[in-house]
Amino acid sequence: MKKGTRKIDSFFKKMDRQGEAVSYNDIRLKTGYSEITPSSPDMDTSSLFSRRVKLKIPIVSSPMDTVTEAKMAIAIAKLGGLGIIHKALSPKEQAAMVGRVKHHLNAFVSDPICVSPDNTIGEILQMKKDKGYKFYSFLVRDSSGLIVGLVTHNDFDFCRDKDTRISKIMSTEIICAKPDITIQGAYRQMMETKKKILPVFNHDGSLRGIYTWADVSRIVLKSSETFNVDGRGSLVVGAAIGVGADLEERMNFLNREKVNVVVIDTAHGDSKKVIDAVKFCKKYYSQIDVVAGNISEPSSAKHLVRAGVDGIRVGQGPGSICTTRVIAGIGCPQVTAIYNCAKAVRGSGVPICGDGGIEYSGDIPIALAAGAHNVMMGKALAGTTESPGDIIHKGGRTVKSYRGMGSLGAMIEHKTSRERYGQTDLTPDKLVPEGVEAEIDYKGDLNIIVSLLIGGLKAGMGYVGAKNIAALHRKADFHKISGTGLRESHPHGLLNMKDAPNYRGEKL
Numbered sequence: 162m163k164k165g166t167r168k169i170d171s172f173f174k175k176m177d178r179q180g181e182a183v184s185y186n187d188i189r190l191k192t193g194y195s196e197i198t199p200s201s202p203d204m205d206t207s208s209l210f211s212r213r214v215k216l217k218i219p220i221v222s223s224p225m226d227t228v229t230e231a232k233m234a235i236a237i238a239k240l241g242g243l244g245i246i247h248k249a250l251s252p253k254e255q256a257a258m259v260g261r262v263k264h265h266l267n268a269f270v271s272d273p274i275c276v277s278p279d280n281t282i283g284e285i286l287q288m289k290k291d292k293g294y295k296f297y298s299f300l301v302r303d304s305s306g307l308i309v310g311l312v313t314h315n316d317f318d319f320c321r322d323k324d325t326r327i328s329k330i331m332s333t334e335i336i337c338a339k340p341d342i343t344i345q346g347a348y349r350q351m352m353e354t355k356k357k358i359l360p361v362f363n364h365d366g367s368l369r370g371i372y373t374w375a376d377v378s379r380i381v382l383k384s385s386e387t388f389n390v391d392g393r394g395s396l397v398v399g400a401a402i403g404v405g406a407d408l409e410e411r412m413n414f415l416n417r418e419k420v421n422v423v424v425i426d427t428a429h430g431d432s433k434k435v436i437d438a439v440k441f442c443k444k445y446y447s448q449i450d451v452v453a454g455n456i457s458e459p460s461s462a463k464h465l466v467r468a469g470v471d472g473i474r475v476g477q478g479p480g481s482i483c484t485t486r487v488i489a490g491i492g493c494p495q496v497t498a499i500y501n502c503a504k505a506v507r508g509s510g511v512p513i514c515g516d517g518g519i520e521y522s523g524d525i526p527i528a529l530a531a532g533a534h535n536v537m538m539g540k541a542l543a544g545t546t547e548s549p550g551d552i553i554h555k556g557g558r559t560v561k562s563y564r565g566m567g568s569l570g571a572m573i574e575h576k577t578s579r580e581r582y583g584q585t586d587l588t589p590d591k592l593v594p595e596g597v598e599a600e601i602d603y604k605g606d607l608n609i610i611v612s613l614l615i616g617g618l619k620a621g622m623g624y625v626g627a628k629n630i631a632a633l634h635r636k637a638d639f640h641k642i643s644g645t646g647l648r649e650s651h652p653h654g655l656l657n658m659k660d661a662p663n664y665r666g667e668k669l
């Protein structure tokens with residue numbers, strides 16, 4: 162095989178000659194000689210979402226108002242993936258959610274939340290509630306900027322009067338660490354002093370930040386090995402942005418909360434407005450990675466790379482709640498779209514996200530084999546405890562709602578949804594939806610669903626003989642299957658089949 166070519170190239174060349182494009186149900190991976198099993202410790206599912214944003218598992222939750230808010234983003238990052246917080250929120254609300262994820266876990270907090278000695282306990286408890294902070298340890302900073310004390314969980318527990326001022330309960334004896342202390346050093350010092358918060362001051366006496374016990378111990382004792390954290394020790398999180406008038410304001414807020422990556426979330430990524438937005442973000446916020454989409458053609462992928470993107474989101478119409486393909490008559494079956502876009506930018510270092518259409522766990526190794534570096538999912542992660550929205554008991558079923566961001570309901574409610582589909586200024590009676598609103602069965606906790614999805618991915622990699630995603634890209638090849646082949650792939654000819662945890666007859 163020539164350098165730079167892959168086994169799948171001849172499969173897709175043949176498909177192209179025949180004028181055919183394929184999706185998940187049209188193909189299966191060929192098995193290959195294997196020295197790896199799914200449960201082997203050498204099996205490595207790590208990948209990239211964008212040039213600088215890593216993933217321990219190649220799963221990203223979609224920026225949809227029934228899929229990803231702070232709770233989902235925290236849970237999925239703790240499992241090694243990434244959540245993209247949706248943009249049907251004001252810039253301030255969205256940034257507050259990003260902040261919630263960022264403050265959820267912090268080995269070293271460089272800009273800790275400080276309180277004033279004049280604050281009352283009641284005021285601090287209200288701030289915790291408003292901002293969603295789970296922690297109780299705060300440094301106390303006076304009006305001149307000096308750190309004068311510390312309050313921790315105990316101080317709140319043993320003080321019943323909410324009007325008590327912080328200055329009355331704070332401890333003024335602050336044990337601090339040397340400026341160059343490592344996380345291991347911080348762990349040892351905290352063990353010795355039995356203090357759950359360890360401030361670090363610069364040589365000039367200014368505050369450099371704090372170490373917090375829960376996270377330091379979790380990291381040192383490796384109980385957080387699965388967590389997807391950035392270089393500052395906080396959970397990785399992304400946020401969707403649009404190309405409308407609030408772009409600058411949204412970026413400004415998200416930047417303040419130290420978002421890792423923004424996703425320019427539009428239905429047509431190969432457009433002037435998206436390219437201009439990419440250039441704007443790269444020029445003024447170069448520390449934040451920019452992923453853009455959605456696209457499905459190779460020329461579009463090239464345009465985005467030329468504009469300077471750090472990642473590309475592929476998928477126009479494969480989603481379970483999408484109607485774009487039938488309403489607008491456009492799009493390309495998803496696996497061919499992933500292959501063509503990935504091939505067009507092969508060697509550029511820009512990762513590809515295969516977005517939408519994942520029905521079964523076996524679709525994930527297929528998407529990655531076609532050239533994706535990660536998959537984005539809506540339906541497979543919606544309906545979990547961590548997805549936004551209430552659990553509804555209805556006609557003997559337990560359900561949650563799941564809807565397209567281009568559905569009528571979402572478009573009426575959110576300007577950003579109208580903007581995603583280029584219908585910003587239309588009145589409700591003129592809107593042309595490109596998605597539907599639905600309910601799906603409540604599935605329980607996210608970790609169970611993700612473990613089944615990743616289990617299926619590892620099984621697929623084991624059959625191909627690929628111990629990591631790069632090997633899957635190199636070794637994978639496809640069989641095209643017929644309708645009978647597809648029927649044979651599913652359980653068939655049975656009576657009273659019981660649901661398996663990852664197979665319901667009726668998809669995940």
Ligand code: 5GP
Binds near residue numbers: 483595
């Ligand atoms: P799923 O995982 O449910 O198959 O697909 C989720 C993906 O569908 C999302 O990540 C997003 O790209 C896309 N999507 C979300 N809402 C809509 C919509 O209303 N219309 C269309 N065409 N696509 C949507």
